[in-house]
Amino acid sequence: MQDLVIELRYDGSHLYEQIYQHIREEIRTGRLLCGEKLPSTRYLAAYLQVSRATVELAYEQLLSEGYIESVPYKGYYVAQVEELYRIDGSKEKHKPESALRTNTCAFDFSPNAIDMRVFPFETWRKITKNTLSQDKSETFSLGEPKGDLALRETIARYLHASRGVNCSAEQIIVGAGNDYLLTLLGYILGRDSVIAFENPTYPRAWKILGLLAKKLLTVSADENGISVDELKKTDANAVYVMPSHQYPRGVVMPIGRRMELLNWASHATDRYIIEDDYDSEFRYRGKPIPSLQASDQTGKVVYIGTVSKSIAPAIRVSYMVLPKQLLRRYEENYSFFSSTVSRIDQTILNEFIRDGAFERHLNRMRKLYKEKHEVLLEQLKDFQKDFVLSGENAGLHILLTDRQGRSEEELIAAAAGAGVRVYGMKGALVQPLSLEQEKAWKATILLGFGGLTQEEIVKGISFLRKAWGI
């Protein structure tokens, strides 16, 4: 039992997975021997101060993988080890993701993490309960391919009020996450499309649209965003941008560049701008900037947003606003795809927004992130001699660009050595740099703060300070 002193990391990785991995390691390395009894789930939960369900989940996984056995009325015992290695070996091979996710760093400044600690579980639970006790079979039947009209009306109103998006409910398609909607958009744009991206950009969008387009290409960007002059010289008929907060560079596109981009699109019938407004809810300085779609007079912008970032990653609901021309193409050719979001979830989400709970939640999150953001900037004050700080007006990450000629790899490795995981901007490159670009590249580190507490930010940065000799 003394072997089960598990140091849990509260860095966003699953608690049950940490417990599972710890015990698995103990068994594999022989520290827990075949036939040895494990503590009861109740005991271990109390001991580690986690919920019993968490321990049960860990035990279940160990059970299902054959590491432990359950003896009725007695408890859990370590299973025969010889048999295990083989099973395990063959499983590991096909589990690159789980392996990748294993993270030995105590502080993870992931730019994708969000804070789930303030999620209004009670409200969500109450709305769920109400939804399930209402008109039964309707909620359980298959809804419209685009999503329920009621939810789309609500989203249209919300997008207009918060992001200035001009659209009717009929232009909205609700889908299970951005990846799915990008796939659908890939179909709608067609196999002949040529799509331009910045480099670095959001690599997932590059990958998904690349599966369906004829060609993808990259265009350089300056401090105002993508270069429209360069875009004009390509044969691209669509361009993927994040005008509110470019990932990873954090650039907010000014109105002038937006107009240039819209102007480019208006010069041919089949040109489109894909606006990914992934974290527009979180802006800390200056007045809110409406979406690019809000300035679109000629039906050129495809607008994509999600509640997975603003509510919870488990809620797989994203929305795409199609301009009329693409809407027609969707209706004619692709509207046979069944909706990917359960009507129950749609009904709950609709109620969550209409009830005002979404707005309250967003305001709470904005405040929370703003505080973390300030703590982070405060902590980084003495970094400014060695790094240029940027991207600090919006979103859930800021950037540090090195002034000392160190490489991203060096900086990341030094941080990891101190127990801090940081991310390099090179990870968001979708095409290799030319020799010339490589020479001009300045090592840039992304620091995401969404998933960490204020205390973790302070501690993490103090470790970074030592690791980088500041």
Add this chain to the structure above:
Amino acid sequence: MQDLVIELRYDGSHLYEQIYQHIREEIRTGRLLCGEKLPSTRYLAAYLQVSRATVELAYEQLLSEGYIESVPYKGYYVAQVEELYRIDGSKEKHKPESALRTNTCAFDFSPNAIDMRVFPFETWRKITKNTLSQDKSETFSLGEPKGDLALRETIARYLHASRGVNCSAEQIIVGAGNDYLLTLLGYILGRDSVIAFENPTYPRAWKILGLLAKKLLTVSADENGISVDELKKTDANAVYVMPSHQYPRGVVMPIGRRMELLNWASHATDRYIIEDDYDSEFRYRGKPIPSLQASDQTGKVVYIGTVSKSIAPAIRVSYMVLPKQLLRRYEENYSFFSSTVSRIDQTILNEFIRDGAFERHLNRMRKLYKEKHEVLLEQLKDFQKDFVLSGENAGLHILLTDRQGRSEEELIAAAAGAGVRVYGMKGALVQPLSLEQEKAWKATILLGFGGLTQEEIVKGISFLRKAWGI
């Protein structure tokens, strides 16, 4: 108020939509005049004997589309009509689906309808409540791309026990509906794949795989299913089949043909069989036949199934079992796609299956469908002079093949004239027939019974009897 005598059809179409459409028509045609007061939702609900939520939904849609107005403390009034026609006109154009769904037939023998009346709402609600009150942030975080391990383990066990499927949890990908999984499979098979189908087949699979494959082709079929001799002569490297109950022809593929098919697949490294096991849960005569995947020794079968048919269409959960070779391709190239199913739903479904509620529900459904099936066959006894009956061992529809030389169009039109909607097998053709095939084609009507009550089946068939002169 007398104008709101709405004859509701209990044929599977939404009640709120019927109410909404009725009132809309009344307004458009001027039978309800601008400024006229509508009955309160409470009154109308009691009057029509539907839930108040249903009437509210109808009113909300009318409100959102501007047909009616809500006056605080007073009630609902018909809005200014002149403005409406324009708004409405532009909306209608983009609503082909809603328009199609409008169904003036009292009895709809849709082969896709299922019976939601016996869904265990209470159990589902209880499990949902428990799920939401457990370990919070874990359930709300983004899960594994393939789906939660716990759910995949459960599905693997279920598929082995009920369908003889041999697979480990790692081979399973959980996704939001078959359409989504077919898209993912299309990616995995790649742009060079040539996929063979029967004709007629399930048109949606044809469309989706056609968006990604190099070529689709059709192969003829006999009373044992797809012709493997003909398949061999093509350059197809994959074939889409439904061995348990072919749609639409209702054929159950015998073991001999299954072996031929597996043998074909084993003769080249990159050949695969896509097994869509869409309604295998419902079999009424003879012993259950395991899946084709159960006989697969060489890793050639991709198995696809869904709970949207066996639990409820709103539950967007399907699963795909990949053979090892394709699993590797998925892991290497496509596992970056985020899961399309919310973890909350995955947790609920897992509990629903593990708790035994799924099994109990399936048994109840099987009994219910068996009874309907028997009623339908009993009613069709005197049809046998004019029609050949087939596909009567499994699934949710049976087939009537005409002996009198009438066309499907004639039969469908005559039925519609009597208030009965039936479906022709030609609707499932994915390629036009050759002149020769056209001549040999025998008009075949599909009668789905899942969505109708026993009484509706008896009445519907009595109307059909008259319509078809039996």
